[in-house]
Amino acid sequence: MNYSVSEENYIKSIYHLQQQTATVTTNSLANELKTKPASVTDMLKKLQTKQLVEYEKYRGFKLNANGNKIAINIVRRHRLWEFFLVNKLGFEWDKVHEIAEELEHVSSIELIKRLDIFLNFPQTDPHGDPIPDTNGKIAFIKQLSLAEITVKKNVLVSSVSNQSPEMLEMLKHYHIGIGTSLKVTRHFTFDGSVEIKVSQYPSCIISEQVAKNIFVHHD
Amino acid sequence: MNYSVSEENYIKSIYHLQQQTATVTTNSLANELKTKPASVTDMLKKLQTKQLVEYEKYRGFKLNANGNKIAINIVRRHRLWEFFLVNKLGFEWDKVHEIAEELEHVSSIELIKRLDIFLNFPQTDPHGDPIPDTNGKIAFIKQLSLAEITVKKNVLVSSVSNQSPEMLEMLKHYHIGIGTSLKVTRHFTFDGSVEIKVSQYPSCIISEQVAKNIFVHHD
């Protein structure tokens, strides 16, 4: 079956909210989609008749197996396009989300198949998020934020959860990108700030707020 | 200003029909867009209030300067995507039109700018049609069909007007593609068929119907 742009956006947003809370509320989805609660209720009735969600009045809702499969496929398209935009067209990573938000709705299956080949089967998007494979399998990478990591172990930056231009600017300043190798040298308990050492650059200190948004894994 | 997918499809279709006839009729546009005449009238009123067409009740319509500029920009996007699909993703040229029909509506200006750079500023799409530049200028290539061309001059295939899978199959059989060098060796007046010689291959005869769809220019 084929879904409208609007339906796809709802499905994907439910999926993302479910990563945090098993069951999603009307208000949170309205907020995520920048729409009104009444509109969410309307759409949910439709998604229910289309057998994509489990929904009980006043009780919240979640994607069923079918809805989940479709959501993951949209995520796959989104992230492949983001990879294309950054690695082929040379966009900065803070500029690609909006564009991928449109591209993800182009419906050709063959297109995505060929794009994947063309990009050489990338595993993660420019923000470090995993790209689901054709079967919907998502590689899980155990990752911790810089605020949680133990001291003096070399780690690789695997993803950054805040993808704003402001964050990008700051990360550039610190010479941090996806894949960058670094080491936490100290945690300051007073304000939660963290001292890090990025390759040959002198040590520097980042705030707890920043540290919480940078995720790393051991190499 | 920003236009809906539907508005853009109407604008582009009017543009294409205008290449044949200076002023476009309601029925021909309905036919082109696979919609109903009543829907065309409705949309034309909207395009008129948006200052994109000159329209007089019962008298047909045409794009004004503003509408024309927008149409050409959509054509530009369409053809750049077609080029991408064929030359980067490896699609056959008969499979790309539908997909480009969706991709052309992705609204980012920066996207098309970068795509153009990435593709190295292609001049023509996979069907040999010229790609308008950023300013809307379209390179005009004087071209004649194989049915009209004079005998025994070497010519280059510049475009093919019928882009169906059936035509592609036939062209492949004759080893003809965009850019192929060939020579017309005879015209048969009885049925309008044409004998051609494609590089090292033995001479062959193509029907008038095929000849009329293959356009060439002198090298």
Next chain:
DNA sequence: ATTAAAATTTAGACAAATCTAAAAAAATAT
């Protein structure tokens, strides 16, 4: 010049997606 046919427009309806305002249900506070 009438008449018949074809093309175009209008009138009115409908589906999708959205909204505001009011009603209903659930959660929270006293």
Next chain:
DNA sequence: ATATTTTTTTAGATTTGTCTAAATTTTAAT
């Protein structure tokens, strides 16, 4: 346990794009 606040749903309206059927205008034919 009741009252208050918050969340969610319903009712009803709106916008966009489409359609069918009927009316109007234009074009073609006699």
